[in-house]
Amino acid sequence: MTEKSTYDAASLPDLLPIYYKKLFPYGLYYRWLNYGGVPKSYFTNREFSFTLKDDVYIRYQSFADQQEMEKEIQKRCPYKIDIGAVFSHKPKDHKTVKAAAFQAQEKELVFDIDMTDYDDVRTCCSGADICEKCWPLMQIAVKILDRALEEDFGFEHRLWVYSGRRGVHCWVCDETARKLSQNGRTAVAEYLSLVKGGEHQNKKISLDTTRLHPFISQSLEIVKARFYDYAVKKQDFLGDEENHKKVLSLITDETLRTELEKNFTSKEYEENTSKTAWAVLRKHVETKKSEANYKGSKYVLEEIMLQYCYPRLDVNVSKGVNHLLKSPFCVHPKTGRVCVPIDPKKIDEFDPMAVPTISDILEELNSVEKEDSNKKTKEFNKTSLKECTQVFERFVKKLEETWKGKGKMIEQSDMTMEF
Amino acid sequence: MLIGSRTKRPKNSKLIKSGAEHRLQIYKVPPKETVTLQEFEEYAVERLKVLKAIENAGIRHIRGSEDYNHLVEKEIKKTKLAKIIRTDYSTDCEEFMIDHISHFILRLAYCRSEDLKRWFLQQELDLFRFRFLKENAEDKQKFLKVNSLDYNPISEDEKQRVLQDLMASAGRNSTTADTNEYFKVPFTEVLDLVRGRKVFLSRGFAYVPKDDMISILITHYRAHLSQQLAMTSRALPQLEEDNRLLPMLSGLSKRYLGQDYSSKKSNVGKITAEMIDSLSKQSFPPCMQNLHQSMKRDHHLKHGGRMQYGLFLKGIGLSLEEALRFWRTEFTKAMDGDKFDKQYSYNIRHNYGKEGKRADYTPYSCNKIIMSNAPGPGDNHGCPFRHTDADLLAQKLRLQGISKDFTDKIMKYTRDGHYQIACKYYFDATHSGVEEPDVNINHPNQYFDESQHFYSGKKE
Numbered sequence: 001m002t003e004k005s006t007y008d009a010a011s012l013p014d015l016l017p018i019y020y021k022k023l024f025p026y027g028l029y030y031r032w033l034n035y036g037g038v039p040k041s042y043f044t045n046r047e048f049s050f051t052l053k054d055d056v057y058i059r060y061q062s063f064a065d066q067q068e069m070e071k072e073i074q075k076r077c078p079y080k081i082d083i084g085a086v087f088s089h090k091p092k093d094h095k096t097v098k099a100a101a102f103q104a105q106e107k108e109l110v111f112d113i114d115m116t117d118y119d120d121v122r123t124c125c126s127g128a129d130i131c132e133k134c135w136p137l138m139q140i141a142v143k144i145l146d147r148a149l150e151e152d153f154g155f156e157h158r159l160w161v162y163s164g165r166r167g168v169h170c171w172v173c174d175e176t177a178r179k180l181s182q183n184g185r186t187a188v189a190e191y192l193s194l195v196k197g198g199e200h201q202n203k204k205i206s207l208d209t210t211r212l213h214p215f216i217s218q219s220l221e222i223v224k225a226r227f228y229d230y231a232v233k234k235q236d237f238l239g240d241e242e243n244h245k246k247v248l249s250l251i252t253d254e255t256l257r258t259e260l261e262k263n264f265t266s267k268e269y270e271e272n273t274s275k276t277a278w279a280v281l282r283k284h285v286e287t288k289k290s291e292a293n294y295k296g297s298k299y300v301l302e303e304i305m306l307q308y309c310y311p312r313l314d315v316n317v318s319k320g321v322n323h324l325l326k327s328p329f330c331v332h333p334k335t336g337r338v339c340v341p342i343d344p345k346k347i348d349e350f351d352p353m354a355v356p357t358i359s360d361i362l363e364e365l366n367s368v369e370k371e372d373s374n375k376k377t378k379e380f381n382k383t384s385l386k387e388c389t390q391v392f393e394r395f396v397k398k399l400e401e402t403w404k405g406k407g408k409m410i411e412q413s414d415m416t417m418e419f
Numbered sequence: 420m421l422i423g424s425r426t427k428r429p430k431n432s433k434l435i436k437s438g439a440e441h442r443l444q445i446y447k448v449p450p451k452e453t454v455t456l457q458e459f460e461e462y463a464v465e466r467l468k469v470l471k472a473i474e475n476a477g478i479r480h481i482r483g484s485e486d487y488n489h490l491v492e493k494e495i496k497k498t499k500l501a502k503i504i505r506t507d508y509s510t511d512c513e514e515f516m517i518d519h520i521s522h523f524i525l526r527l528a529y530c531r532s533e534d535l536k537r538w539f540l541q542q543e544l545d546l547f548r549f550r551f552l553k554e555n556a557e558d559k560q561k562f563l564k565v566n567s568l569d570y571n572p573i574s575e576d577e578k579q580r581v582l583q584d585l586m587a588s589a590g591r592n593s594t595t596a597d598t599n600e601y602f603k604v605p606f607t608e609v610l611d612l613v614r615g616r617k618v619f620l621s622r623g624f625a626y627v628p629k630d631d632m633i634s635i636l637i638t639h640y641r642a643h644l645s646q647q648l649a650m651t652s653r654a655l656p657q658l659e660e661d662n663r664l665l666p667m668l669s670g671l672s673k674r675y676l677g678q679d680y681s682s683k684k685s686n687v688g689k690i691t692a693e694m695i696d697s698l699s700k701q702s703f704p705p706c707m708q709n710l711h712q713s714m715k716r717d718h719h720l721k722h723g724g725r726m727q728y729g730l731f732l733k734g735i736g737l738s739l740e741e742a743l744r745f746w747r748t749e750f751t752k753a754m755d756g757d758k759f760d761k762q763y764s765y766n767i768r769h770n771y772g773k774e775g776k777r778a779d780y781t782p783y784s785c786n787k788i789i790m791s792n793a794p795g796p797g798d799n800h801g802c803p804f805r806h807t808d809a810d811l812l813a814q815k816l817r818l819q820g821i822s823k824d825f826t827d828k829i830m831k832y833t834r835d836g837h838y839q840i841a842c843k844y845y846f847d848a849t850h851s852g853v854e855e856p857d858v859n860i861n862h863p864n865q866y867f868d869e870s871q872h873f874y875s876g877k878k879e
Binding site: 116151 | 584586587588590605606607610611613614615616619620621622623624641642645652653709713722723761762776792793794795796797798799800801803806807808811812
């Protein structure tokens with residue numbers, strides 16, 4: 001295995017042409033977005049946008065077929081490709097249509113989880129940085145959301161993608177999802193949201209019903225299973241006085257809070273680690289709750305855990321039918337990493353730091369081709385992109401089953417293993 | 420619907436056989452009657468009064484509460500549509516006809532922009548919900564049947580299987596979950612319940628208790644009316660030919676909704692970027708003061724903040740050139756001029772209608788700021804009375820030197836959810852000597868105008 005080469009953003013103009021010529025999986029990509037050719041115009045009416053070198057941004061790109069899309073992408077070598085909605089007319093012709101008639105009609109239901117939205121609850125990084133101490137937040141997010149999308153909403157075709165730097169995206173591709181109105185998308189996103197509040201709202205979670213909705217209970221189970229490892233061990237979230245204050249400020253019952261404040265300076269808590277602090281906190285809360293005169297929240301501990309761990313999604317990304325989102329298999333210009341599909345059932349094995357950069361895979365390709373240029377193996381199968389492309393392939397095949405099942409006419413040639 | 424001559428029809432010939440099956444409807448079929456121009460305007464105005472009553476009640480009280488219901492009834496009784504709050508009149512009477520016609524007239528007036536559509540849709544839905552909940556069980560059932568929305572309840576077996584989940588989702592009504600009838604419908608039909616997580620979901624189906632079936636109706640009605648409004652607005656250009664109606668229609672929406680502060684041509688150019696800082700301390704409402712301060716502190720605002728603040732500034736008369744100067748000066752304290760030009764200036768020009776579909780976006784009203792686009796992590800937009808923790812808010816008021824009396828009043832109204840009234844008291848507290856008990860704050864730009872008016876009055 002070749003050593004990982006260091007990625008340099010300045011070399012993108014040289015690397016991208018090769019990437020787009022040899023590695024981008026156009027076949028699978030087209031099979032996905034074509035949705036079996038029903039209706040025929042589904043692919044041709046899809047909007048793509050390109051961000052070119054020097055931040056030049058062009059919208060309303062659309063293509064007649066896979067071939068045309070390949071040609072355009074190879075010609076332009078975009079730094080970033082966004083996928084938009086399927087419109088009423090070909091996006092590239094939108095200027096010839098009356099403004100009111102040119103409408104976004106369908107699009108996948110999408111979610112964007114961004115690590116920066118957790119800055120107020122992570123101690124290790126902030127902004128665009130991520131590390132193995134805060135990455136578990138993404139694992140939790142994927143597990144909670146994937147379960148709900150599948151079990152509560154019945155969505156079968158969910159594509160999770162690493163954004164290349166600090167988060168993950170989810171593309172829900174079921175027909176029901178693609179046909180959802182803005183209202184519908186907002187409803188789903190709000191159902192999935194628990195963390196609410198801007199800069200001036202410190203406490204962002206309140207569980208004030210006597211019984212918890214099954215969605216919340218299920219999500220809590222997932223959080224509870226990982227909380228100790230993440231918050232206590234990795235984040236050390238009660239590791240110093242400032243952090244105590246932060247956590248205690250989430251407790252609304254004054255008597256409980258003042259009591260805890262006193263306890264943290266007591267002898268019981270000499271060790272000064274999150275491990276002891278969390279144990280102390282839990283013990284006192286449980287005792288207090290069992291007292292007859294306790295009038296505070298039943299779910300004090302749960303509220304704290306959720307505020308520190310529960311997925312924070314941006315409703316604005318999900319609600320727009322015409323919202324453009326970065327495409328899978330793009331290269332992130334700042335990190336060089338490929339935006340690879342992730343298998344949500346294997347999220348714990350996924351390591352964002354091990355995602356290959358464009359320079360890595362081109363190196364790999366070089367060395368493999370030197371050894372053996374005869375093999376007819378597809379290029380991306382020669383590189384470390386192989387596994388995630390298989391994830392993508394499984395996703396596309398599962399989608400294709402739904403068109404077969406409906407007895408739609410699909411040409412034989414579409415079904416051969418032609419990627 | 421035909422609009423006839425100016426002569427009014429004699430009042431006693433109003434027995435119209437509508438043929439409708441229920442006095443309540445979601446307005447699927449356009450009216451066929453003929454009305455005079457005078458009646459056209461009159462009916463529209465009466466319905467507007469009803470919708471305004473609904474809106475006001477919704478600001479002051481929780482929808483569905485006793486206070487809300489009393490207020491709505493009290494106000495609607497004052498209009499010519501008073502009868503619609505009753506559940507005993509037939510579909511052959513005058514009120515049914517006016518109800519029917521006035522809805523369609525207002526569609527014409529309110530389909531013209533996104534904001535108007537949104538407002539009209541919201542009030543019509545609330546009005547419908549209010550009226551439906553008053554009907555008895557039998558008439559409710561009849562309505563569902565008439566509109567092909569009757570569903571079958573789930574079997575007892577299935578109910579037992581998911582009973583625990585049903586009870587856990589029932590919130591306040593968990594004790595009745597056992598005996599209630601449940602219906603299994605695709606989640607897309609009860610979006611309101613889904614959004615509020617008020618219903619149990621499994622594999623795309625919602626288990627809806629009988630009492631909540633209204634949510635299906637609301638979703639259905641919303642989708643239907645939304646689509647109709649879009650169709651109406653596309654057909655509108657043909658209507659513009661009729662210049663009897665158009666002036667009246669556009670006057671209608673302005674008159675009763677108040678100003679929307681779009682394209683205020685009168686004071687464009689008077690405000691410069693330099694003036695904003697001092698103006699913010701003097702005349703900006705708290706929501707905009709907050710955004711201004713956040714921006715000065717962070718040299719940045721997230722998207723929601725840029726929209727809310729940027730459109731407000733446009734509304735007070737900041738020109739595009741001055742806006743670009745203002746944002747650029749502040750943002751480039753923390754970023755490259757280049758980056759600003761590439762990533763942020765487009766949005767500013769877009770707000771002024773110079774890019775994209777060139778829509779002239781209107782500044783957000785209080786209703787919009789409070790009810791939609793709640794701030795998330797890192798956001799500073801929204802309404803401070805709605806989106807700030809209570810003790811932080813009280814602290815901020817004290818720090819600003821607001822008297823204890825006023826602070827208490829403001830906090831009381833905030834706690835009760837009357838954010839716009841709290842804002843009004845904030846205005847009173849910061850503009851000493853002003854005393855207009857009936858003026859409501861409905862729009863940040865209105866706050867600004869009132870404030871400027873106050874100060875210019877003082878000078879005289």
